[in-house]
Amino acid sequence: MTERISELMLERYVAGSATADERARIEAAPDAMARVAELRRDDEALLERHPAASVAAVVRARSAEAAKKTAPKPFLWLVPVVAMAAAVLFVAVPREQADDEIRLKGVQPRLSLYRQVGAASEKLANGAGARAGDTVQVAYLAGEATYGAIVSVDGRGSVTVHAPTHGDGKLSQRNEVLLPRAYTLDDAPRFERFVFVAGKRPIDVEKLRKLLRDAPDIEAEKLRQAFATTVDVFTLQKEP
Amino acid sequence: MAIDIEDAYRRFGPMVVRRCRALLTDQEQAVDAMHDVFVRLMQSGDRLDDRAMSSLLYRIATNVSLNKLRTRRRKPEHADDDLLGALAHATSLEEEAGTRRLLGRLLGGVTESTTTMAVMHWVDGMSLEEVAAETGMSISGVRKRLRTLKERIGARHTEVADD
Numbered sequence: 001m002t003e004r005i006s007e008l009m010l011e012r013y014v015a016g017s018a019t020a021d022e023r024a025r026i027e028a029a030p031d032a033m034a035r036v037a038e039l040r041r042d043d044e045a046l047l048e049r050h051p052a053a054s055v056a057a058v059v060r061a062r063s064a065e066a067a068k069k070t071a072p073k074p075f076l077w078l079v080p081v082v083a084m085a086a087a088v089l090f091v092a093v094p095r096e097q098a099d100d101e102i103r104l105k106g107v108q109p110r111l112s113l114y115r116q117v118g119a120a121s122e123k124l125a126n127g128a129g130a131r132a133g134d135t136v137q138v139a140y141l142a143g144e145a146t147y148g149a150i151v152s153v154d155g156r157g158s159v160t161v162h163a164p165t166h167g168d169g170k171l172s173q174r175n176e177v178l179l180p181r182a183y184t185l186d187d188a189p190r191f192e193r194f195v196f197v198a199g200k201r202p203i204d205v206e207k208l209r210k211l212l213r214d215a216p217d218i219e220a221e222k223l224r225q226a227f228a229t230t231v232d233v234f235t236l237q238k239e240p
Numbered sequence: 241m242a243i244d245i246e247d248a249y250r251r252f253g254p255m256v257v258r259r260c261r262a263l264l265t266d267q268e269q270a271v272d273a274m275h276d277v278f279v280r281l282m283q284s285g286d287r288l289d290d291r292a293m294s295s296l297l298y299r300i301a302t303n304v305s306l307n308k309l310r311t312r313r314r315k316p317e318h319a320d321d322d323l324l325g326a327l328a329h330a331t332s333l334e335e336e337a338g339t340r341r342l343l344g345r346l347l348g349g350v351t352e353s354t355t356t357m358a359v360m361h362w363v364d365g366m367s368l369e370e371v372a373a374e375t376g377m378s379i380s381g382v383r384k385r386l387r388t389l390k391e392r393i394g395a396r397h398t399e400v401a402d403d
Contacts, residue, residue, distance in 0.1 A: 006366050007262075008298055008374070011255040017290035043254040050271060052246040055253060059245050059278040066279060116244075 005032045014039045064180060109143040109198035111150070111234040112176065130236040132187040138162060138194060139178045142171035145198030145230060149205045150179070153212040155190030155238060161205060162194075168202040185236075192236040193217070199229030245278055252294055253278075256301045263305035263359070273304045280304070295374055302356045354385045361386060 005026060012018040013026050013036055026032045113124040116135040130136070140150060147169045150162040162179055163169065171177075185192060195212065197203045204227075211218055211226060223231045256277050261270035277300045284296070357375055360366045361382070372379045 004365070006370060007258075007364060008294075008360075008366070008370075011258070011298070012291070012294050015251050015255060015290070015294055017294050019291075039254070039258070042258065046254040046257055047250065050253070050257075050274075052249050052253070055249050055275065055278070056246045058275045059249075059282060062275060062279045063282045066283065 005029060010035055010039060014043065060181075108232070109145040109148060109171075109196060109230050110141050110232045111194055111196045112139045112141070113137070113194065113234055113236070114139065116182065124236065126234050128236055129239040130185055130192065131239050132185055134185045135182050136185065136236070137178055137182040139176050140171070140196055140198075141176050142198065143230075145171055146200050147171060147202045148196060148198035149203040149208055150194065150196050151205070151208050151212055152192060152194045153216045154186070154188035154192050155216070156188045157213060157216045158188060159209050159213045161209060164205070169205070170202075171198065185238075188238065190238055191217075192238065194234040194236075195220075195223065196232040196234075197223065197227050197229060198232075199227065203227065203229075243282055243284075245282055248281065248293065248297075249278060251290070252297050255294065256297050259298060259301040260305045263302065263363075264308060269308060270305075273301070273308055276304045277301045299353075299356050299374070302359050306355055306359070354389050357382055358386055358389050 009018065009022050010026065010032060013023060018026070026036065113128075114137040115122050115124055115130070116137070124130075124136070138150060140148065142148065148171045149164065149169050152160045152162060193212075193216065195208065197208055207226070208223075211223065220231050220233045223233070253274060257270050257274045260273040260277070261267055264270050264273060277297060280300050281293075281297060353375065357371050357377075360371045360374065361368065366374070368379050368382050371377075372382045375382065377385075
């Protein structure tokens with residue numbers, strides 16, 4: 001009598017997640033192995049026709065759209081932003097929560113950066129080395145600030161506004177907020193600088209963009225003076 | 241840390257497409273459904289081992305496909321389609337009843353998870369033991385749910401096999 005092997009078990013075999021017992025049962029059944037070969041050919045065809053990067057982009061967009069629909073109080077920054085490099089590899093869409101308007105008194109606004117390492121991430125230190133192709137996720141802590149802007153500039157002087165993309169840049173007061181997209185660094189030399197200007201009133205983003213475009217390595221103190229508020233600068237040193 | 245969607249797709253995406261295609265019998269709709277499946281995975285936010293992820297994706301793919309079946313008009317092409325339509329509709333009834341929660345309780349609910357079990361057992365041909373293992377329920381629990389569902393979808397689907 002031929003053993004019946006479910007399609008799910010075959011799928012698991014192809015995906016490499018079958019148990020040892022399941023593998024043995026499948027490998028002992030010629031019909032099952034023929035089906036496995038068919039599935040593998042279909043895998044190749046599907047992945048070629050629908051590449052992972054394009055599927056992930058659609059998934060991100062639909063997920064962001066769904067999050068906006070279900071959020072009790074959508075955070076206005078959480079919309080797609082222009083990628084600063086050629087490709088956007090992954091997105092960490094924070095679960096939406098109501099902004100409770102509670103300020104973190106005594107806590108300075110600050111930036112954090114994370115680098116994707118396989119399926120995990122590592123928190124980067126300010127001044128850490130980074131290479132073209134690294135995927136980084138920007139996060140901020142609002143602290144006492146109510147409004148903010150996050151803008152980056154690279155060693156070529158290319159400026160990217162990460163937030164706000166529209167609206168007045170009101171900050172979420174959750175402990176740490178991930179921007180909706182992560183970015184793949186391009187091959188710009190020397191550095192990537194991320195500047196977070198935060199204060200009690202909306203930030204003049206155009207002024208910040210112009211300052212960084214005209215002087216990519218402008219000192220943080222000069223930015224503080226220019227905006228008369230808190231500035232946090234996070235720099236990644238580009239390695240060849 | 242969020243689930244790495246690209247990695248999950250490379251490993252299990254083709255499985256999801258095939259699952260959706262088998263139920264929807266339409267490649268284009270299956271690919272559309274696959275995207276929805278990974279959106280749901282992303283929203284779950286759970287980090288899972290490979291086996292748990294394949295189980296979860298298979299169940300989500302089944303649910304998403306049933307939802308799509310429910311919202312499209314189509315002529316049954318073979319017996320399984322007819323049965324699938326009935327199962328999808330059974331879930332729809334439950335959702336309608338969900339707006340009238342008390343009535344739903346009185347009628348005895350047919351949940352999305354029950355229709356997923358039904359598809360696994362009646363359409364995919366998985367044994368009660370396999371369905372129980374996939375859904376984390378007892379065999380008797382699966383049997384009971386399917387019996388209730390069978391009563392609900394009625395005598396016009398007599399091709400539904402006895403447990």
